[in-house]
Amino acid sequence: MSYFVIDFEVTNLNRYIVVDLETTGNRPDIDKIIQVGAVLIEDHEIKDVFSSFVYTDREIPPFLQELTGITPEKLKDAPTIEEVMLKLLPMLEGSIFVAHNAVFDIAFIQNTLEDLGYMPFSGLIIDTLQLSRILLPMAQSYKLELIADELEISLDRPHRADEDSMATAKLLLQLLAQLNEMPLVYLQRLHQLAQSNNQDLSFIIEDIIAKKLNNYQENDDRFMIINQLALLMTEEEYQENQEYEFDQIQFESMFDENGLLFNNFPNFELRPAQKGMSNEVWNAFLDQTHLMVEAGTGTGKSLAYLIPSVFWTKQQNEKIVIATHTINLQEQLFQRDIPLLKKILPFDFSATILKGRSNYLCLRKFEQHLMQVNQINLSIDGMTDLGQVLTWVTLTKTGDVEEINLSQTGRSLWNEISSDPDSCLNHMCPWFRSCFYHRARQRAQTADLIITNHSLLLTNLKADNRILPGFNYLVIDEAHQFEEVATKHLGFELNQYQFSYFIQKYYKDGKTGFLVKAMNDFYQSQDPDQFVIANKIKNNVIPLISKVESNIQDYFNLLGEFVDQFVKNQDSNRKTLRIVERVKQRKEWEKIQEQAENIIIDLTEWANLMEDIIQQLRNLEVEESLLVDFTGYLKEIREVSLTFSEWNHANDLNMVFWVETVIKRKKIFSYLFAAPIEVGSFVKEFLFDKLDSVILTSATLSVNGSFNYASNWFGFDSKDEELRKIKLPSPFNYKEQALVCIPKDIPNIQEVSEERYIEHLAKNIADIAISLNGRTLVLFTSHQMLQKTYDLLKIILEPYQIKVLGHGIDSNSRSKLTKRFISDKQTILLGTNSFWEGVDVPGESLSALVIVRLPFTPPNHPIHEAKTERLRAKRKNPFMELSVPQAVVRFKQGFGRLIRTQKDKGVVIVFDKRIVESRYGKAFINSLPDVDIKYQQFTKLLQNINDWIN
Ligand code: SF4
Incomplete structure (x- = not known):
């Protein structure tokens, strides 16, 4: 076949053709182009625009017609691909090809060129998806429409080639502008990364570097350059202790009419419960006692503890730690509430966030990683991930991983x-003064308020209080989560992925990994002693690691098969097995234990070899950092060995041990867990008994008017006077704002088949959604039931144009689903676990909240089972003392999703008759705020719901 020859050689690195294609599918060898959009950029300006539909006789799948709005009708009179390419080729000639996710578009272009008898495109290719990842590490998403939105690039009609190509062109211009703005050392590092992957991007960077060198100016004073890394200059705000005249202002008056809040914020509402809580917090500090406060939704509890905390810390010169469960709340305190207080208070105070250590970047390790790039060929993902971190390191002030949008491989x-x-290396580290973690700790040392999370608080306890600076006053917000976090934190988890990551850190494919790098460095050192160590790694350590790796694989295979055989009465894809005597007595278990013992012996041998190497290194003149790395890794190997051994013996009577298996791609993956059965005594001894005052707060702590259940989480018994307890009502008028409905005619799940139950449920939910035109949130306790109900709802609601969104189906991201639910009111959202407490939908988007089942924890969950046994041994009733209160707290959290502001109005429909018909149902009803409850036939209820809402 002869080819038409086109000169694709790039002569001008400032000429780009930005392309977007709509096609009939994803396969360039089969599918056809149906729309082409192209934008020509020269010298940073848009010079030409082209777009055209393309005729095809190939069928366009309905979902693509819906997505793109391109129907066969639209293409009927469109030009053929040959005609379209004739217009596109002059733009392609001599240009750099650019597209968002370029592999897709270029594959179609190459195929088409070949079909039409042209030579393939051989110029440079730039992918704006990859470039956005690298240059915009803090973007929320890299999908074209979302990143366009974030950068304020208009894109009214995504998935249309004309609009998408224009948005991509504007995105490219912004990315190039940013690249030009970056400091020279950054560009040199990025260039090195791009070259290691033979990326066309390296030519663009090279060009920018050359121009920068030609016009080289004095240092960019936004950055400081350390070891060829550019870091943003930041000024630490150290708070000087000033004397304030506190008599001028009393914190109690803050919440009054004509107080500082009232006078500064026009929307400030006077809330007696908020003022009451604030006084209680102050008094607890004053009396040095502990306080548990349940403050209903809308109380404004964060200001109610922040204000007395700020006054107390300044008056008493005492540090206060505030621990939350969610990052959202941390951000809200730090970004919204604290700046607000700083604005209105006549005195200053300092506050900082301190997170767990692994949230911060280690600059030394990152630099080492960059240095390895010279020795290996990076994959595209590897290059993009490192480039993304490199940009982020240059731009971040905090080094906190929360800021960066990492990929899976990232x-x-x-x-x-x-x-x-x-x-x-602490003080010996060359990066110490710039170290993100140590700077964050330094800020915490001097801050009046430290905002942290439950996990770090617990890590601090486990580390004998060596992480947080000393403090005597503590506020735990979202306290209803604390026991669960403590249970996880004081236990451990091991799984196949962790093990394989653990091994690969040392040795991967014979090319990378700490030990491979160390071995190569020793060989290259020309020092005979280091040569001996290199040989030891090569001949002793690496073969041992390979053996451990293969034994671990065998161990997990044996374990997975055992669980699969042993557990019969559970969902075949997900199984849980608690390790108890009955299991341990099985012959197969003995075999599994033996296999584990062999691994532990090899891990010990590996650790011994590492110890020998460390001894040898100590006698040589090697860098201290190398010794620290070897010692750190030795500690890790010993810890893994110890933890694995603890799990394998599973004989600590205060712990519960279990394995969970999941089948993915026909393979069984196993996860090993261990958790303490009870955490209260630990928490009480190491937290409450040591501190002057701890404030525990949440909207859901009491059950049926009592705090006994929540007090137990923290190691207090009901009569303990050390813990003061108060319940403050929500300022919302629930009688006027909410209605609870319970359908009388929903079948009992135990009495009908699951199919029949779900059919009935889906039909009722659909009726609610139709009558409210969407605006419904449905909370499930099982994902399987959610999936089945979702399928039916999709079919029933399609003619009504009501969208159905399912957690784990349309997206795994709660925040993305919630955003879609809020932005399109004609939607019904189905959620499981995290939706019971993490969703905040004020206003009209949420009018009906459906609770499908009362949220009881499955009785066979290992921790629940172990707690139940303990209670039974104490002659207590586990159902009434554990299962019911646990479910009530969760139910209250779910209920709390409905009314978020004083203007909200809505209904809660509980499809579980146990709430009215069972003896324990009262505990649920009595735990709700004062609200009307209707228990009627569904048709009657539907009428009531309509009347109520309208
Ligand atoms: S001080 Fe420690 S954490 Fe910080 S950069 Fe150095 S080695 Fe890493």
Whole structure:
């Protein structure tokens, strides 16, 4: 076949053709182009625009017609691909090809060129998806429409080639402008990364570097350059202790009419419960006692504890730690409430966020990683991940991983470059003064308020209080979560992925990994002693690691098969097995234990070899950082060995041990867990008994008017006077704002088949959604039931144009689903676990909240089972003392999703008759705010719902 020859050679690195294609599918060998959009950029300006539909006789799948709005009708009179390419080719000639996710578009272009008898495109290719990842590390998403939205690039009609190509062109211009703005050392580092992957991007960077060098100016004073890394200049705000005249202002008056809040914020509402809570917090500090406050939704509890905390810290010169469960709340305190108080208070105070150490980047490890790039060929993902972190390191003030939008592979990279105590050189580190973690700790040392999370608080306890600066006053918000976090934190988890990551950190494919790098460095050192160590790694350590790796694989295979055989009465894809005597007595278990013992012996041998190497290194003149790395890794190997051994013996009577298996791609994956059965005594001894005052607060702490259940989480018994307890009502008028409905005719799930139950449920939910035109949130306790109900709802609601969104189906991201639910009112959202407490939908988007089942924890969950046994041994009733209160707290959280502001109005429909018909149902009803309850036939209820809402 002869080819038409086109000169694709790039002569001008400032000429780009930005292309977007709509096609009939994803396969360039089969599918056809149906729309082409192209934008020509020269010298940073848009010079030409082209777009055309393309005729095809190939069928366009309905979902693509819906997505793109391109129907066969639209293409009927469109030009053929040959005619379209004739117009596109002059733009392609001599240009750099650009597209968002370029592999897709270029594959179609190459195929078409070949079909039409042209030579393939051979010019440079730039992918704006990859470039956005690298240059915009803090963007929320890299999907074209979302990133366009974030950068204020208009894109009214996504998935249309004309609009998408224009948005991509504007995105490219912004990305190039940013690249030009970056400091020279950054560009040189990025260039090195791009070259290691033979990326066309390297030519663009090279061109920018050359121009920068030609017009080289004095240092960019936004950055400081350390070891060829550019870091943003930041000024630490150290708070000087000033004397304030506190008599001028009393914190009690803050919440009054004509108080500082009232006078400064026009929307400030006077809320007696908020003022009451604030006084209680102050008094607890004053009396040095502990306080548990349940403050209903809308109380404004964060200001109610922040204000007395700020006054107390300044008056008493005492540090106060505030621990939350969610990052959202931390951000809200730090970004919204604290700046607000700083604005209105006549005195200053300092506050900082301190997170767990692994949230911060270790600059030393990152630099080491960059240095390895010279020795290996990076994959595209590897290059993009490192480039993304490199940009972020240049731009971040905090080094907190929360800021960066890492990919899946980026998260693995993070594990290798995050700060950890075992590999830290502390003061001896050349990066110490710039170190993100140590700077954050330094800020915490001097701050009046430290905002942190439950996990770090617990890590601090486990580390004998060596992480947080000393403090005597503590506020725990979202306290209803604390027991669960403590249970996880004081236990452990091991799984196949962790093991394989653990091995690969040392040795991967014979090319990378800490030990491979160390071995190569020793060989290259020309020092005979280091040569001996290199040989030891090569001949003894690496073969041992390979053996451990293969034995671990065998161990997990044996374990997975055992669980699969042993557990019969559970969902075949997900199984849980608690390790109890009955299991341990099985012959197969003995075999599994033996296999584990062999691994532990090899891990010990590996640790011994590492110890020998460390001894040898100590006698040589090697860098201290190398010794610290070896010592850190030795500690890790010993810890893994110990933890695995603990799990394998599973004989600590205060712990519960279990394995969970999941079948993915026909393979069984196993996860090993261990958790303490009870955490209260630990928490009480190491937290409450040591501190002057701890404030515990949440909207859901009491059950049926009593705090006994929540007090137990923290190690207090009901009569303990050390813990003061108060319940403050929500300022919302629930009688006027909410109605609770319970359908009388919903079948009992135990009495009908699951199919029949779900059919009935889906039909009723659909009726509610139709009558409210969407605006419904449905909370499930099982994902399987959610999936089945979702399928039916999709069919029933399609003619009514009501969208159905399912958690784990349309997206795994709660925040993305919630955003879609809020932006399109004609929607019904189905959620499981995290939706019971993490969703905040004020206003009209949420009018009906459906609770499908009362949220009881499955009785066979290992922790629940172990707690139940303990209660039974104490002659207590586990159902009434554990199952019911646990479900009530969760139910209250779910209920709390409905009314978020004083203007909200809506209904809660509970499709579980146990709430009225069972003896324990009262505990649920009595735990709700004062609200009307209707227990009627569904048709009658539907009428009531309509009347109520309208
Ligand atoms: S001080 Fe420690 S955590 Fe910080 S950069 Fe150095 S080694 Fe890493």
